[in-house]
Amino acid sequence: xxxxxxxxxxxxxxxxxxxxxxxxxxxxxxxxxxxxxxxxxxxxxxxxxxxxxxxxxxxxxxxxxxxxxxxxxxxxxxxxxxxxxxxxxxxxxxxxxxxxxxxxxxxxxxxxxxxxxxxxxxxxxxxxxxxxxxxxxxxxxxxxxxxxxxxxxxxxxxxxxxxxxxxxxxxxxxxxxxxxxxxxxxxxxxxxxxxxxxxxxxxxxxxxxxxxxxxxxxxxxxxxxxxxxxxxxxxxxxxxxxxxxxxxxxxxxxxxxxxxxxxxxxxxxxxxxxxxxxxxxxxxxxxxxxxxxxxxxxxxxxxxxxxxxxxxxxxxxxxxxxxxxxxxxxxxxxxxxxxxxxxxxxxxxxxxxxxxxxxxxxxxxxxx
Amino acid sequence: xxxxxxxxxxxxxxxxxxxxxxxxxxxxxxxxxxxxxxxxxxxxxxxxxxxxxxxxxxxxxxxxxxxxxxxxxxxxxxxxxxxxxxxxxxxxxxxxxxxxxxxxxxxxxxxxxxxxxxxxxxxxxxxxxxxxxxxxxxxxxxxxxxxxxxxxxxxxxxxxxxxxxxxxxxxxxxxxxxxxxxxxxxxxxxxxxxxxxxxxxxxxxxxxxxxxxxxxxxxxxxxxxxxxxxxxxxxxxxxxxxxxxxxxxxxxxxxxxxxxxxxxxxxxxxxxxxxxxxxxxxxxxxxxxxxxxxxxxxxxxxxxxx
Numbered sequence: 001x002x003x004x005x006x007x008x009x010x011x012x013x014x015x016x017x018x019x020x021x022x023x024x025x026x027x028x029x030x031x032x033x034x035x036x037x038x039x040x041x042x043x044x045x046x047x048x049x050x051x052x053x054x055x056x057x058x059x060x061x062x063x064x065x066x067x068x069x070x071x072x073x074x075x076x077x078x079x080x081x082x083x084x085x086x087x088x089x090x091x092x093x094x095x096x097x098x099x100x101x102x103x104x105x106x107x108x109x110x111x112x113x114x115x116x117x118x119x120x121x122x123x124x125x126x127x128x129x130x131x132x133x134x135x136x137x138x139x140x141x142x143x144x145x146x147x148x149x150x151x152x153x154x155x156x157x158x159x160x161x162x163x164x165x166x167x168x169x170x171x172x173x174x175x176x177x178x179x180x181x182x183x184x185x186x187x188x189x190x191x192x193x194x195x196x197x198x199x200x201x202x203x204x205x206x207x208x209x210x211x212x213x214x215x216x217x218x219x220x221x222x223x224x225x226x227x228x229x230x231x232x233x234x235x236x237x238x239x240x241x242x243x244x245x246x247x248x249x250x251x252x253x254x255x256x257x258x259x260x261x262x263x264x265x266x267x268x269x270x271x272x273x274x275x276x277x278x279x280x281x282x283x284x285x286x287x288x289x290x291x292x293x294x295x296x297x298x299x300x301x302x303x304x305x306x307x308x309x310x311x312x313x314x315x316x317x318x319x320x321x322x323x324x325x326x327x328x329x330x331x332x333x334x335x336x337x338x339x340x341x342x343x344x345x346x347x348x349x350x351x352x353x354x355x356x357x358x359x360x361x362x363x364x365x366x367x368x
Numbered sequence: 369x370x371x372x373x374x375x376x377x378x379x380x381x382x383x384x385x386x387x388x389x390x391x392x393x394x395x396x397x398x399x400x401x402x403x404x405x406x407x408x409x410x411x412x413x414x415x416x417x418x419x420x421x422x423x424x425x426x427x428x429x430x431x432x433x434x435x436x437x438x439x440x441x442x443x444x445x446x447x448x449x450x451x452x453x454x455x456x457x458x459x460x461x462x463x464x465x466x467x468x469x470x471x472x473x474x475x476x477x478x479x480x481x482x483x484x485x486x487x488x489x490x491x492x493x494x495x496x497x498x499x500x501x502x503x504x505x506x507x508x509x510x511x512x513x514x515x516x517x518x519x520x521x522x523x524x525x526x527x528x529x530x531x532x533x534x535x536x537x538x539x540x541x542x543x544x545x546x547x548x549x550x551x552x553x554x555x556x557x558x559x560x561x562x563x564x565x566x567x568x569x570x571x572x573x574x575x576x577x578x579x580x581x582x583x584x585x586x587x588x589x590x591x592x593x594x595x596x597x598x599x600x601x602x603x604x605x606x607x608x609x610x611x612x613x614x615x616x617x618x619x620x621x622x623x624x625x626x627x628x629x630x631x632x633x634x635x636x637x638x639x640x641x642x643x644x645x646x647x648x649x650x651x652x653x654x655x656x657x658x659x660x661x662x663x664x665x666x667x668x669x670x671x672x673x674x
Contacts, residue, residue: 043588043589044478044482044485044587044588046482046485046486047485047587047588048485048486048587074478074588196631197630197635198627198630198631198635198638199630199635199638200626200627200642201626201638201639201642202592204589204592205589205592206583206585206587206589206590206592207388207578207582207583207592207594207623208623208626208627208642209583210582210583210584211384211387211388211623211624211626211627211628212627212630212631214380214383214508214627215380215624215627215628215630215631216631218376218380218505218508218628218631219376219631219632229589230587230589232585232587233583233584233585233587236488236583236584236585237583237584240584241508254488255488364633364635365630365635366635366636366638368636368637368638368639
């Protein structure tokens with residue numbers, strides 16, 4: 001609501017901005033502006049998950065001279081995020097806003113970007129459309145499924161039953177791609193491997209996540225991994241049941257000293273450094289960045305005690321392959337209802353994969 | 369569904385009832401006591417979350433999970449006593465104060481709990497009631513936490529004490545007719561203050577179970593509304609401590625249904641099965657609330673009944 005109304009402060013600011021822009025040579029004004037990055041998180045910044053991954057990257061940027069970092073956590077995907085972004089711009093002088101949760105984009109980032117054309121906005125999901133959305137907005141995204149593929153390789157060789165349990169939040173494309181990549185990784189080293197998935201239906205529901213992890217162990221899975229907002233409960237439950245685990249989003253290695261194998265992690269600092277450098281030199285801040293192993297935007301957690309030596313060797317080889325662009329989805333592949341869903345070989349960044357709506361043959365579970 | 373599958377689901381539901389029900393049980397018993405005195409405390413979600421945080425923090429700092437349980441009870445006691453004291457002031461609405469305390473308790477817990485999300489605190493040990501069977505699935509389902517047994521014993525005690533002791537009589541009279549209680553020389557504000565404080569203590573202990581046993585860690589999404597649901601369970605259980613236990617067990621078992629059905633391959637319709645506890649409550653409430661006796665079970669001084 002407030003994002004569309006014209007407040008007195010914004011009116012004065014826009015007016016003053018116009019006068020300043022007219023009076024000063026543009027580049028000079030830019031060079032004098034301090035670099036202030038404002039990051040908005042949907043949850044706590046130390047959730048052992050998605051928000052922690054972003055917050056760790058911001059911590060790296062705090063060490064860079066000349067960069068000031070402003071953070072706000074627990075901002076819901078409502079009008080509250082528009083207000084947070086406006087106060088970062090008006091009160092803290094932020095010149096780049098990093099909106100890190102999926103639901104922030106439309107309408108909040110788009111409308112705030114239209115209202116403050118001199119501020120840059122970047123959103124962490126591939127949603128920016130160059131034809132319809134403001135030029136000072138943009139998207140960045142990493143294909144975490146590549147790191148989950150590495151998880152699958154290590155899990156396939158660390159499991160004795162060949163059954164990998166996956167606690168998933170909701171059946172959206174990025175979650176499905178992570179599940180399918182774990183399967184393909186595990187099958188690359190153990191053709192009989194199976195992934196069993198349980199959907200909780202919520203991004204954060206700790207009691208149900210613990211129930212799901214327990215049910216998977218009871219069903220014979222001896223490696224548990226997950227895609228939920230905060231993997232802490234899943235990893236701790238797996239450790240308490242004496243099975244191995246693979247992480248997600250940030251490193252959960254300290255939570256599972258005996259069973260942790262490795263984990264899929266983002267390396268957001270690579271992207272955030274690109275932004276900070278662009279602001280410092282006055283260059284264009286890129287509108288769209290898609291990251292993966294090939295451009296140093298992912299990593300796998302350091303191997304834990306659950307990883308066998310063969311698993312470590314195979315996982316390292318898989319990482320080397322991904323850095324050279326070795327494809328994960330090599331057709332023909334069937335979904336678990338028997339339909340052929342991928343005919344040929346897909347590039348790891350093929351936009352067709354962004355719309356994934358199936359679980360591959362070898363995954364036990366269904367979408368609805 | 370084969371017989372073996374049915375067995376897995378039933379075992380999971382029994383295990384789920386034992387694992388998940390304890391926080392519901394403690395909050396529902398605490399709320400039952402409070403409402404018996406004629407006051408509603410909707411703020412138990414706050415007590416639950418603050419109790420979870422305090423228990424985890426104290427267990428982490430002292431290394432003793434049982435000290436954590438005590439501290440959680442203490443935190444709940446303070447919140448409950450504050451609620452009871454504020455509600456004794458003139459023209460204060462207990463429901464509005466309860467909603468304020470929900471935000472106050474969770475806010476305090478989030479503020480002070482920041483630094484305890486990362487570390488791992490020692491948790492409560494379970495008693496393996498099924499270990500003698502030698503079957504790992506049964507042993508896992510019958511892992512019983514001492515707090516679960518304490519909760520059941522407490523329900524039996526409360527049920528007896530409310531019916532058979534002088535204190536129980538005074539409490540019920542305060543809840544059913546404040547005028548009669550005053551005529552008898554009872555200080556109703558004091559009775560309600562004590563009932564709300566003890567109710568808060570029980571809710572705090574329920575929170576300790578969440579962070580120290582199951583799921584057994586502290587983070588801000590830990591409760592996800594269980595404190596609120598437990599308050600609703602009291603109405604469902606018609607202000608009877610024993611029925612509160614049954615309601616909590618039913619809710620825990622229904623919560624295990626979704627994940628266990630998916631684990632045996634019945635994966636279609638998981639949104640529906642995950643919603644099972646809520647659907648179940650809705651139907652039982654419709655069925656039970658239609659009877660005339662349901663209304664007569666409610667304490668007469670409750671602001672929702674008056």
